[in-house]
Amino acid sequence: MRRFTALLGVPLILLAACARTDGSAPGGPGGSADRWAAFQQRADEVADAWRSAAGRPQWLAGYAPLQSPTVLPGDPGFTSETEQAFHAGWYETQLELPTETPADGTVSFPDGTLAVPLISAADAYATIRQGDPPQCPPDQSTPGRPGPDPTATSPAGAASDGPDDSVASGQLGGCQVLTVTAVTLGSVDLLTSRGTAQVPAWLFETTELDTPVARVAVADSVNIATPSPEVDQATDLTDFVVAQDLTSVADVDLGYRLGVGACDSDITPFVQEYADAVVVSGSVVRTGEVCTDQLLLHPVTVTLDEPIGGRTVLDAVTGQPLRLVPVG
Structure with a gap:
C-alpha cells in the first residue's frame, strides 16, 4: 500500500506544463479522454459544493487572507x-x-x-x-545576540566542547x-x-x-474563516493527486504544487474554469513499484482562458480552497 507522509521541499522533477481549458483532453499519456471526463465530472461536483458551502457569502463579502501576513x-x-x-x-x-x-x-x-x-x-x-x-560561534557574537550555549546538546546539562557537538559541526545554522x-x-x-x-x-x-x-x-x-465545502470522496480519481497550494497567481497564469510519489511519472496538470471558481488537480502514472514513503511537491503551471480575478481556486480531490505560498 502506498503511503505519503514526509514533505520534501525539493521536487524530483522541476517540470512546468500547461493544461487545456477548451474541453479537450490534455496531451500525453497522463491526459487521456477518460481521465479528462472523470476530472470534469469531479470538478463540477466540487464547484457545486463550493457554491453551497456554509459561510461562503460572508467569506466573499469580508476580509479573508489566502497567504501569509x-x-x-x-x-x-x-x-x-x-x-x-x-x-x-x-x-x-x-x-x-x-x-x-x-x-x-x-x-x-x-x-x-x-x-x-x-x-x-x-x-x-x-x-x-x-x-x-x-547558537552563535563566539567569534560571531555581538551585543544583543545570543552566544554559544554549552549545554544545548549535552545530556543532563553537561557542557560539551568536543568536535562532535552541534556548535562545532554547524548543524544549527x-x-x-x-x-x-x-x-x-x-x-x-x-x-x-x-x-x-x-x-x-x-x-x-x-x-x-x-x-x-x-x-x-x-x-x-x-478575518473570515474559510468555508469547508462538503464533497464525497473522490473515488473516480484514483490516478489523480492533491493540489497542495498555489505558488503564483498572475492574470491568466496560475502556478500550483502537486503532491506526488517518488515513483509517479507523466505528471499532468488539469484545470476547469467556472464563473466563480477554478478547479485544479493533476494526474500521474503509477509504476506499481515499491517506493520510498514520502510526498514530493511538484510545481506545475496552467494558463486560464480568463484572468483569475476574484475566483477561488479549489483542489479537485479534497474540494478545499488553496492558499498562496510563494516559493523560490
Missing part, C-alpha cells in the same frame, strides 16, 4: 544567511516602535473596499520576530539577524477571498534586505 513586496536580495533569518523570524531593532493603534484602514479589493481595524507597529513586529538564532532601521505604515498586495487586494501593512526597513519586510496591519479579529 508577512510579505516581501520586492526582491530582497537574499543571501543564504539572510534568507534563513527571514524564514526563522530572527530580527533585532534599536528603534522605539510605535505602540499606538492607528485609525481604521481600508482594504481595496477588485470589487470594492472595506474599512478594517489595524494593529500597532509594535504588535506587528512582535508577530514577525520569532526569537534569536539558537548561523548568527545572522535582520536589523530593523525604520518602519512606516503603507500597503501591500495580498491574495484574499476576493482576489488580490491592497491591504494596509507595516513596512519594516532592514539593513540586510533590499526590500522592506511587510507585515499586514489588519487586526486578526476581522
Whole structure:
C-alpha cells in the first residue's frame, strides 16, 4: 500500500506544463479522454459544493487572507544567511516602535473596499520576530545576540566542547539577524477571498534586505474563516493527486504544487474554469513499484482562458480552497 507522509521541499522533477481549458483532453499519456471526463465530472461536483458551502457569502463579502501576513513586496536580495533569518523570524531593532493603534484602514479589493481595524507597529513586529538564532560561534557574537550555549546538546546539562557537538559541526545554522532601521505604515498586495487586494501593512526597513519586510496591519479579529465545502470522496480519481497550494497567481497564469510519489511519472496538470471558481488537480502514472514513503511537491503551471480575478481556486480531490505560498 502506498503511503505519503514526509514533505520534501525539493521536487524530483522541476517540470512546468500547461493544461487545456477548451474541453479537450490534455496531451500525453497522463491526459487521456477518460481521465479528462472523470476530472470534469469531479470538478463540477466540487464547484457545486463550493457554491453551497456554509459561510461562503460572508467569506466573499469580508476580509479573508489566502497567504501569509508577512510579505516581501520586492526582491530582497537574499543571501543564504539572510534568507534563513527571514524564514526563522530572527530580527533585532534599536528603534522605539510605535505602540499606538492607528485609525481604521481600508482594504481595496477588485470589487470594492472595506474599512478594517489595524494593529500597532509594535504588535506587528512582535508577530514577525520569532526569537534569536539558537547558537552563535563566539567569534560571531555581538551585543544583543545570543552566544554559544554549552549545554544545548549535552545530556543532563553537561557542557560539551568536543568536535562532535552541534556548535562545532554547524548543524544549527548561523548568527545572522535582520536589523530593523525604520518602519512606516503603507500597503501591500495580498491574495484574499476576493482576489488580490491592497491591504494596509507595516513596512519594516532592514539593513540586510533590499526590500522592506511587510507585515499586514489588519487586526486578526476581522478575518473570515474559510468555508469547508462538503464533497464525497473522490473515488473516480484514483490516478489523480492533491493540489497542495498555489505558488503564483498572475492574470491568466496560475502556478500550483502537486503532491506526488517518488515513483509517479507523466505528471499532468488539469484545470476547469467556472464563473466563480477554478478547479485544479493533476494526474500521474503509477509504476506499481515499491517506493520510498514520502510526498514530493511538484510545481506545475496552467494558463486560464480568463484572468483569475476574484475566483477561488479549489483542489479537485479534497474540494478545499488553496492558499498562496510563494516559493523560490
